[in-house]
Amino acid sequence: MTLDGVPRQIFLAGQWRDAADGSRFGVQDPGTGQQLCEVSDAQDADVGEAIEAAVAKQEEWAATPPRERGEILRRAWQLMTDRADELARLMTLEMGKSLAESKAEVTYAAEFFRWFSEEAVRIDGRYARSPAGGGRVLVSKHPVGPCILVTPWNFPLAMGTRKIGPAIAAGCTMIVKPAQLTPLSMLNLAGLLKEAGLPDGVLSVLPSTSASRVVNPALADPRIRKLSFTGSTEVGRKLVEQCAPNLQRMSMELGGNAPFLMFEDADLDAAVKGAVTAKMRNNGESCVAANRFHVHSSVAGEFVRQLTEAMSSLKVGHGTEDGVKVGPLISAEQRDKVVELVEDALSRGAHATTGGKALDGDGFFYAPTVLTDVPPDARILREEVFGPVAPVTTFEDEDEAVRLANDTEFGLVAYVFTRDLDRAIRVGERMATGMVGLNTGLVSNASAPFGGVKASGFGREGGAEGIEEYLDVKYMALSLSGTP
Numbered sequence: 001m002t003l004d005g006v007p008r009q010i011f012l013a014g015q016w017r018d019a020a021d022g023s024r025f026g027v028q029d030p031g032t033g034q035q036l037c038e039v040s041d042a043q044d045a046d047v048g049e050a051i052e053a054a055v056a057k058q059e060e061w062a063a064t065p066p067r068e069r070g071e072i073l074r075r076a077w078q079l080m081t082d083r084a085d086e087l088a089r090l091m092t093l094e095m096g097k098s099l100a101e102s103k104a105e106v107t108y109a110a111e112f113f114r115w116f117s118e119e120a121v122r123i124d125g126r127y128a129r130s131p132a133g134g135g136r137v138l139v140s141k142h143p144v145g146p147c148i149l150v151t152p153w154n155f156p157l158a159m160g161t162r163k164i165g166p167a168i169a170a171g172c173t174m175i176v177k178p179a180q181l182t183p184l185s186m187l188n189l190a191g192l193l194k195e196a197g198l199p200d201g202v203l204s205v206l207p208s209t210s211a212s213r214v215v216n217p218a219l220a221d222p223r224i225r226k227l228s229f230t231g232s233t234e235v236g237r238k239l240v241e242q243c244a245p246n247l248q249r250m251s252m253e254l255g256g257n258a259p260f261l262m263f264e265d266a267d268l269d270a271a272v273k274g275a276v277t278a279k280m281r282n283n284g285e286s287c288v289a290a291n292r293f294h295v296h297s298s299v300a301g302e303f304v305r306q307l308t309e310a311m312s313s314l315k316v317g318h319g320t321e322d323g324v325k326v327g328p329l330i331s332a333e334q335r336d337k338v339v340e341l342v343e344d345a346l347s348r349g350a351h352a353t354t355g356g357k358a359l360d361g362d363g364f365f366y367a368p369t370v371l372t373d374v375p376p377d378a379r380i381l382r383e384e385v386f387g388p389v390a391p392v393t394t395f396e397d398e399d400e401a402v403r404l405a406n407d408t409e410f411g412l413v414a415y416v417f418t419r420d421l422d423r424a425i426r427v428g429e430r431m432a433t434g435m436v437g438l439n440t441g442l443v444s445n446a447s448a449p450f451g452g453v454k455a456s457g458f459g460r461e462g463g464a465e466g467i468e469e470y471l472d473v474k475y476m477a478l479s480l481s482g483t484p
């Protein structure tokens with residue numbers, strides 16, 4: 001694919017332009033390790049201009065009719081849907097995932113626009129009589145104001161649309177800082193939103209080699225009223241501190257360490273299928289990826305046998321090749337981290353029933369891997385793998401399963417497989433996570449509130465909850481004379 005027509009400049013308040021000092025940086029194809037193209041590298045002056053533009057446009061944008069904002073999102077959904085193949089190909093080139101995965105992400109990403117096009121016209125309020133009589137309580141909701149949205153490389157479109165969608169719907173202006181490794185999909189999306197009718201000034205997209213160059217001035221400016229961040233817990237903690245002086249609103253979608261629990265009464269085929277989905281979606285590079293598999297000892301042998309068979313049959317290769325299910329990891333650094341975690345587990349007595357190594361050749365490939373006999377002190381059970389590795393351990397009863405699942409600082413999602421409805425609800429309620437997949441390996445859905453607890457962050461994206469993150473509540477007290 002040529003990259004003709006794919007924007008590589010900064011999108012500043014609706015206009016394409018070079019960085020203030022003309023600097024650029026390279027974007028690579030993780031499937032070959034080769035550079036794809038260069039993109040403008042936003043500088044301090046560009047960030048300053050984007051902040052001014054977002055602030056200047058806020059009042060006018062907030063006053064646009066909700067239906068108008070909804071229609072823009074609806075047109076953007078349509079454009080994304082019409083261009084799904086093209087968007088998917090670009091995503092595969094810069095991020096590595098297979099074309100089928102990229103296509104699924106385009107659909108998922110577009111769905112946030114369709115969902116929030118419908119939410120834009122449902123921003124509600126309340127009118128109530130005060131308990132003492134005489135007074136009235138008027139509650140209304142208003143856009144929080146200009147936002148800074150920071151998106152990760154693993155879902156280059158969807159993690160953007162689930163922030164941009166509700167921000168547009170609520171009437172907020174915004175600056176987006178896309179991941180340095182995958183800026184092209186987001187720049188392309190900016191062009192598409194302009195085509196869908198998004199007025200100049202509402203959105204700026206600033207790719208940069210330095211996240212802090214973009215984020216720090218925004219958070220230091222009290223006129224920027226919200227940060228939405230998807231990324232590591234380590235960075236999230238620092239950003240929370242940075243928001244303290246100006247008390248900006250925050251949504252923090254941080255790391256995970258998802259447990260996958262399979263009970264002895266589970267449907268084995270469904271559990272293996274769910275395990276492959278929960279583990280291998282996005283090459284395992286997802287914060288909702290099942291990170292560790294805890295299986296009842298009576299069914300562990302058969303589960304491992306079938307999971308090994310399923311994992312070893314997945315075709316690995318460049319994401320654009322036919323039939324490929326597993327693409328490269330995003331970078332040499334990410335691949336080396338997976339190598340390190342697996343070596344650590346093997347050195348402590350774990351065994352690989354398939355995979356267990358990086359693959360030779362160009363690009364950053366790692367073989368789909370199943371590990372058994374993983375001891376509790378193995379790092380892979382505690383750290384987010386972000387790769388195609390499934391470590392399996394066993395448990396004897398429900399209490400032990402729950403204890404193992406919750407024995408982590410993270411709390412994003414848990415997967416529970418059982419045919420017993422009572423147990424599903426009982427265990428689901430005991431999971432210290434923001435989300436639970438019951439007999440499914442996929443929880444992501446634009447109509448549902450995505451988010452975690454504990455070190456996985458706070459705030460929700462998607463669902464009816466998603467737009468609330470971009471709205472402030474105002475209460476007006478009304479004193480009525482002559483009424484009881």
Ligand code: SIN
Binds near residue numbers: 154155159230444450
């Ligand atoms: C993530 O990995 O950050 C989110 C994945 C999803 O929305 O499914």
